[in-house]
Amino acid sequence: MRSLQPLLASLSARLRRRASRQLMGRAGAACLLGLALCASPIARADTVAEYRLKAAFLFNFASFTEWPDSLGDTLTVCVHGEDPFGASLDGIAGKPIGKRTTAVRRTLSADGLNGCDVVFVTQPVISNLPRIFDQLAQRPVLVVADSPGATQRGVMLNMETSGGKVSFAANLSAARRHGLNLSARLLSLATEVIQ
Structure with missing residues (x-):
């Protein structure tokens, strides 16, 4: 699981950037950010x-x-x-x-x-x-x-x-x-x- 952490961290960062670019509003951005933080094997x-x-x-x-x-x-x-x-x-x-x-x-x-x-x-x-x-x-x-x-x-x-x-x-x-x-x-x- 540790070997996937850098990839998951990168995915999390990309999803955070995408959420802010799409101006989804606070609720949508929080949902997407929560998903990225939970993304694990x-x-x-x-x-x-x-x-x-x-x-x-x-x-x-x-x-x-x-x-x-x-x-x-x-x-x-x-x-x-x-x-x-x-x-x-x-x-x-x-x-x-x-x-x-x-x-x-x-x-x-x-x-x-x-x-x-x-x-x-x-x-x-x-x-x-x-x-x-x-x-x-x-x-x-x-x-x-x-x-x-x-x-x-x-x-x-x-x-x-x-x-x-x-x-x-x-x-x-x-x-x-x-x-x-x-x-x-x-x-x-x-x-x-x-x-």
Whole structure:
């Protein structure tokens, strides 16, 4: 958890700056600031802030994944299905992850997943996992979801909300099959790791 503190501190500072720039008023700025201060590997979630936190988790997941050198200069995060993140995910666009810059894309079709490096599979389309994995083949793509049992179905990282907290499970075996290695620091925070 300590190794993620600098990243979380940076996220907190960015959210504070964004809150003041958007002139949301004191109540909105206080809510956003409170969210940033609570953002941790296991953080409080409610219906308003849940996907804001999950967007931060997606960024952390990508940051703590070892990517092949052949990937290029851009790390593209794609949302497959109806987008639950809204503008929250757009906040990571342009942010650096290692030597790469982050881009964000949305697609309703599995055919639109070409060029994606991280794919978040939304709950309404989780039943399409076989088609999604066929489309991705064995390319180095990190597949993330927030659906019950998704890690057992091949998703590499699955966020879970329980008791007002967001946590995640990892499928290390699936990640390695796709040529990705998940950081030991990330795996140490997972509630479950499938070897």
